[in-house]
Amino acid sequence: MSMAHGSEAAGHMAHHDERPKGLTRWLTTTNHKDIGTMYLVFSLAMFLIGGLFALLIRAELFQPGLQLVDPGFYNQLTTVHALVMVFGAVMPATVGLANWMIPLQIGATDMALPRMNLFSFWLLFFAFLLLISTLFMPGGAPAAGWTFYPPLVLQSGSAFPMAVFSIHMMGASSIMGAINVIVTIVNMRAPGMTLLKMPLFTWSWLVTAYLLIAVMPVFAGGVTMLLTDYYFATSFFNAAGGGDPVLFQHVFWFFGHPEVYIMILPAFGIVSEIIPTFSRKPIFGYEAMVYAIASIAFLSFIVWAHHMFTVGMPLAGQLFFSLSTMLIAVPTGVKIFNWTATMWRGSLSFEPPMLFALSFLFLFTIGGFSGLMVAIAPADFQYHDTYFVVAHFHYVLVPGAVFAIMAAVYYWLPKWTGHMYDMRLAKWHFWLTTIFVNVLFFPQHFLGLAGMPRRIPDYATQFTDWNMVSSIGAFGFGLSQLLFVWLIVKCARGGARATAGVWDSSHGLEWTVPSPAPYHTFEKAPELR
Amino acid sequence: MSIAKRNSRLPVTAGAVAALTALPAHADWGLLNMPKGVSELSREIYDMHMIMVWICLIIAVLTFGAMIVAMIRFRRSRGAVADTKMLHNARLEAAWTIVPTLILIGMAIPSVEKLIKIEDTTGSELTIKVTGHQWQWHYEYLGSGVSFFSHLARSSDLARQRGSGINPGTVANYLLDVDNPLVVPTGIKIRLLLTANDVIHAWWVPDFGMKRDAIPGFINEMWISVDEDRPGTYRGQCAELCGADHGFMPIVVIAKPRAEFDAWLTQQKAAKL
Numbered sequence: 001m002s003m004a005h006g007s008e009a010a011g012h013m014a015h016h017d018e019r020p021k022g023l024t025r026w027l028t029t030t031n032h033k034d035i036g037t038m039y040l041v042f043s044l045a046m047f048l049i050g051g052l053f054a055l056l057i058r059a060e061l062f063q064p065g066l067q068l069v070d071p072g073f074y075n076q077l078t079t080v081h082a083l084v085m086v087f088g089a090v091m092p093a094t095v096g097l098a099n100w101m102i103p104l105q106i107g108a109t110d111m112a113l114p115r116m117n118l119f120s121f122w123l124l125f126f127a128f129l130l131l132i133s134t135l136f137m138p139g140g141a142p143a144a145g146w147t148f149y150p151p152l153v154l155q156s157g158s159a160f161p162m163a164v165f166s167i168h169m170m171g172a173s174s175i176m177g178a179i180n181v182i183v184t185i186v187n188m189r190a191p192g193m194t195l196l197k198m199p200l201f202t203w204s205w206l207v208t209a210y211l212l213i214a215v216m217p218v219f220a221g222g223v224t225m226l227l228t229d230y231y232f233a234t235s236f237f238n239a240a241g242g243g244d245p246v247l248f249q250h251v252f253w254f255f256g257h258p259e260v261y262i263m264i265l266p267a268f269g270i271v272s273e274i275i276p277t278f279s280r281k282p283i284f285g286y287e288a289m290v291y292a293i294a295s296i297a298f299l300s301f302i303v304w305a306h307h308m309f310t311v312g313m314p315l316a317g318q319l320f321f322s323l324s325t326m327l328i329a330v331p332t333g334v335k336i337f338n339w340t341a342t343m344w345r346g347s348l349s350f351e352p353p354m355l356f357a358l359s360f361l362f363l364f365t366i367g368g369f370s371g372l373m374v375a376i377a378p379a380d381f382q383y384h385d386t387y388f389v390v391a392h393f394h395y396v397l398v399p400g401a402v403f404a405i406m407a408a409v410y411y412w413l414p415k416w417t418g419h420m421y422d423m424r425l426a427k428w429h430f431w432l433t434t435i436f437v438n439v440l441f442f443p444q445h446f447l448g449l450a451g452m453p454r455r456i457p458d459y460a461t462q463f464t465d466w467n468m469v470s471s472i473g474a475f476g477f478g479l480s481q482l483l484f485v486w487l488i489v490k491c492a493r494g495g496a497r498a499t500a501g502v503w504d505s506s507h508g509l510e511w512t513v514p515s516p517a518p519y520h521t522f523e524k525a526p527e528l529r
Numbered sequence: 530m531s532i533a534k535r536n537s538r539l540p541v542t543a544g545a546v547a548a549l550t551a552l553p554a555h556a557d558w559g560l561l562n563m564p565k566g567v568s569e570l571s572r573e574i575y576d577m578h579m580i581m582v583w584i585c586l587i588i589a590v591l592t593f594g595a596m597i598v599a600m601i602r603f604r605r606s607r608g609a610v611a612d613t614k615m616l617h618n619a620r621l622e623a624a625w626t627i628v629p630t631l632i633l634i635g636m637a638i639p640s641v642e643k644l645i646k647i648e649d650t651t652g653s654e655l656t657i658k659v660t661g662h663q664w665q666w667h668y669e670y671l672g673s674g675v676s677f678f679s680h681l682a683r684s685s686d687l688a689r690q691r692g693s694g695i696n697p698g699t700v701a702n703y704l705l706d707v708d709n710p711l712v713v714p715t716g717i718k719i720r721l722l723l724t725a726n727d728v729i730h731a732w733w734v735p736d737f738g739m740k741r742d743a744i745p746g747f748i749n750e751m752w753i754s755v756d757e758d759r760p761g762t763y764r765g766q767c768a769e770l771c772g773a774d775h776g777f778m779p780i781v782v783i784a785k786p787r788a789e790f791d792a793w794l795t796q797q798k799a800a801k802l
């Protein structure tokens with residue numbers, strides 16, 4: 001995909017650059033770059049807030065006995081930590097990247113529905129204001145885990161409807177964002193950019209957007225049924241009234257499993273952009289990569305009950321969900337092998353985006369292995385609801401999704417700000433983050449196998465040592481992220497000027513516009529050669 | 530659980546090594562791996578786990594090996610030139626789709642066999658109804674009239690209060706001790722009927738291999754057994770988040786030889802009358 005177009009001179013654009021200054025700009029903007037920036041800044045703020053909750057949790061778990069928090073508040077912390085990280089940090093970060101990069105990658109002027117774009121951002125902002133404020137309300141934040149299982153969740157305090165409403169708002173925001181992505185990609189590609197010429201990041205988001213539209217309404221429906229059970233005695237999930245608590249788990253995981261792919265598919269897309277750039281070689285097996293994303297998305301709809309092997313499903317159900325889950329390893333394996341083959345006979349260099357992408361490649365694969373293990377129903381009877389599962393999903397979400405997002409920031413930050421960032425600081429951030437993430441999460445495999453259940457504020461004394469190691473890793477990891485914040489602030493304020501291409505081997509339309517990308521780009525559609 | 534270990538304020542690695550050498554209850558690898566357990570099912574599950582561990586380790590060595598070789602051999606700093614014509618290779622791609630599928634089938638076969646065995650609760654000689662409450666367990670020996678609640682032991686309950694000033698290291702079996710343990714006979718298949726009174730709980734003793742949810746309004750079943758030659762005390766915990774004191778409703782099972790168990794049950798019946 002080499003581009004002939006390169007005449008997006010900043011001077012030509014200058015008269016379009018008039019916009020309100022200060023706060024009004026951010027409240028009223030419909031520009032995809034501004035909205036992308038807002039999503040990314042919001043995501044970073046949520047990452048730090050969710051991280052604070054995590055550090056409180058790890059501080060309490062540093063040694064046995066209760067030192068800092070009460071068990072009830074501990075449960076609020078784990079619940080809100082998960083909701084903030086999933087819906088506040090990871091998803092908005094990928095939405096921010098989509099806003100910034102999809103129009104630039106496909107040669108579109110903006111997102112297709114710019115006002116809805118702004119609305120979906122502010123909806124998300126107030127959803128989180130509402131959710132976090134429940135911590136300070138009577139009865140506190142929801143404390144039944146982010147999975148909201150009834151009947152426990154129906155014991156929540158009077159702030160429960162606030163939490164449910166905030167989820168409705170997040171869902172509406174996500175659905176609007178997803179519709180925007182689909183409409184943009186389907187209608188606004190530059191002439192000549194057929195679907196199978198699209199960059200893989202854009203591809204991954206097209207599939208992700210369909211997943212979002214398919215499952216967010218299911219989740220919204222599920223939590224609404226909780227609300228009617230809570231206030232109107234509908235008994236959907238109450239056996240005494242003819243309902244079934246496990247029904248909620250099916251509804252939740254029908255949403256929840258595609259949800260994990262909503263978080264990881266854009267990460268796959270990012271890594272598929274970065275590894276070719278720094279291997280100086282096109283991606284190996286482009287079409288296989290597209291089909292692998294599509295197959296993973298399809299499979300994500302038929303595996304949900306593997307989260308529920310212990311609820312007492314019939315044998316046939318357990319067999320189906322166990323075997324279908326194992327199948328996901330095939331397309332995921334194809335992706336891992338294709339990334340490795342992309343590096344093979346390449347010309348590799350190790351700039352910060354590549355470092356994070358490689359770290360993703362190794363550590364996400366570890367999460368994949370433990371994922372395969374928990375898919376095996378008989379073994380899962382031991383793993384289920386232990387720290388082994390905690391280790392598994394944190395490996396796929398932190399060195400998986402979060403590392404890919406950091407790789408994306410390091411990859412595109414010069415394009416956004418027009419400045420190169422401090423490479424030395426970035427490498428420090430990388431090494432500290434990669435070392436501490438393993439100190440933090442690897443021992444949790446041992447804890448789980450040795451028998452430590454998840455979601456407990458205090459533990460038997462034989463689990464002390466690995467918990468201490470894990471907590472030390474958590475604080476190391478958390479503090480290292482301050483370097484990341486500092487680096488971004490420094491880069492936004494100044495630094496060596498970035499060229500249009502930024503990286504010597506970058507390819508794709510986003511690298512044909514100057515750095516920083518002008519406020520309006522591709523007003524004349526680029527030509528694809 | 531050793532008390533010496535609790536006092537170690539050495540660097541973490543030394544602490545871990547000390548923990549491994551100083552633990553009498555789960556010696557050597559007990560803190561790193563799944564316990565092999567004391568029952569038919571726990572061994573089946575352990576074997577399945579180890580099959581998975583070894584397969585994953587072998588695949589990890591091969592894939593990580595390829596990645597590391599690529600990172601060393603194809604560095605630009607060593608003068609590597611990219612082969613930009615290497616776009617795809619149908620045979621290779623077919624191979625790395627088909628081979629993993631075959632490996633998965635290889636894993637699935639033992640997994641299905643074991644699952645069928647786990648789900649077969651027929652032929653049990655004793656049925657115990659287990660009811661989860663916030664936050665204690667209730668056990669009922671069906672047909673004998675013997676039933677009782679099992680609650681976190683007083684010593685742990687005192688120590689676990691915030692600001693109790695009691696070092697958990699000084700409490701025997703901290704958080705894993707109860708007032709009235711469940712008593713079971715060794716050497717037979719025991720069926721557990723699981724339900725709950727309020728919210729969902731899960732009954733889990735790692736040495737027996739199994740856990741299953743106790744769901745209000747529904748009855749789940751699972752079976753356990755304890756090897757004839759392994760009478761003793763086995764400990765576990767509630768494994769499904771059930772509210773504030775989820776971490777404080779342990780399970781303790783005392784496995785006795787059949788004759789001793791029968792004597793115990795008779796004595797319990799007599800005490801009820």
